[in-house]
Amino acid sequence: MSDRRELGVARLIQAPPDVVWRIYTERTAEWFCPRPWTTPVVDWDLRAGGRCNTTQQSPEGERHSYQGVFLEVDPGRRLVSTGAMSAGWTPQNGDMHFIRIDTFEREGDATRYTARPALDRQGGRHAQGHGLRGRLGRGRRPAGGTRRRRGVMSDKIVPCLWFAGDGEAAARFYVSLLPDSRIDAVTRSPVETPSGPAGSVLTVQFTLAGQAYLALNGEPDFPFTQAVSFQILTDDQAETDRLWDALxxxxxxxxxxxxxxxxxxxxxQVTPRRLMQLTTDPDPARARAAMQAMMSMVKIDIAALERAVADA
Known part of the structure; x- marks a missing residue:
């Protein structure tokens, strides 16, 4: 029989998901404890891989701490974290580990907030008695025991890039280059895999210029080839130079x-939009001149293209 079980409680809150999310993340100390308990310590770094530490205190001054990390942060939708309860719940049984999933799903003008922590059996019992059910009032298990999981990637097709252990470093570098780019989630493996030990970074979900990507850490057996490339369309020579030099x-x-x-x-491919315009010019001589000039270049030089076309 498994030594772990999952609790599920839900509550319909009469406010939209962005408001509930803001209250949850900005007023955590008030959210997390049933009165008269308090939360004197909230140490959150709200990003994938960031700290997720809290301490609750009873009226008698007894403290119970949780320490963990955020695995997934999808603002207004979903929060996944790991943690370990302090031994204070049941001193004779040691620490109790869990993974917690909080979801914020819109239902009309309201939000269905669901908390699903998977704990060991005693951890589940004590969470029910001291914190989880207390702060939600009359919580209930989600219908059917589960809800559809909503991740940060909503695109139908998401390119997956295989890295030899450097996926997070690569993703963080790429998102530094272009606007509308960010790290969406960092997922750590719960078990040892050929790519690394338990707890190591397995995947990184990131957005690059509005497009979703997934970086996957694996063995160094599948290097990239020029059969697949990504084209960046630049607006001028300054942007072309900046991206070229960085890459x-x-x-x-x-x-x-x-x-x-x-x-x-x-x-x-760092490709000026002007190159595309000149090589598709309706005048065959101008298009030919632009193409011939481009084929002699390494980095595209827009001014040189313009001179070639002017002489055609």
Whole structure:
């Protein structure tokens, strides 16, 4: 028989998900404890991989601490964290570990808030008695025991990039290059895998210029090739130069015709929009001149393209 079980409690709150999320994350000390208990310590770094530490205190001054990390942070929708309860719940039985999933689902103008922590048996009993049910009042188990899990990736197709252990570093570098880019979630493996020990980074969900991507850490058996590349359309020479220099730095390699490989071997095309306009010019002579000039280049030089076309 498994030594772990999952509790599920839910409550319909008459406020939209963004408001409930804000109260949950900004007024955590009030949310987390049933009166007359208090939460004197809230040490949260609300990002994937960030700290998730709280301490609750009884009226008699007895303290119970939780220490963990956030695995997934999807604002207004979903929060996943790990943690360990202090031995104070049941001193003779040691620490009690859990993974907690909080979801915020819109139902009309209201929010269905659901908390599902998976704990060991005694941890479940004490959570019911001291904290979880107390703060939600008359909570109830979600219908059917589960709810549809909503992740941060909503795109129908998400490119998955295989890295030899550097997925998080690569994703953080990529999102630093372009606007509308961010790290959405960092998932750590709950078990040992060929790519690393339990607790190591397994996947990184990130958004790059509005497009969802997934970085996967695996064994170094599947390197990138130029058969797959990502094209960045730039607006001027300054943007072209900035992105080119950043991507070839620290071990990247210039190739030809606006192509390069970065330090992880992933291929990119840094392509000025003006190049696309000139090579598709309705005047065949101008289009031909632009194409011939481009084929002689490594990094695309917009001014050189314009001179070539002007002489056609």
């Amino acid at each position: 070839v730095a620290d071990g990247g390699r210039e190739v030809q015709c606006g192509w390069l490989t970065d330090r992880w071997g992933l291929s990119w």
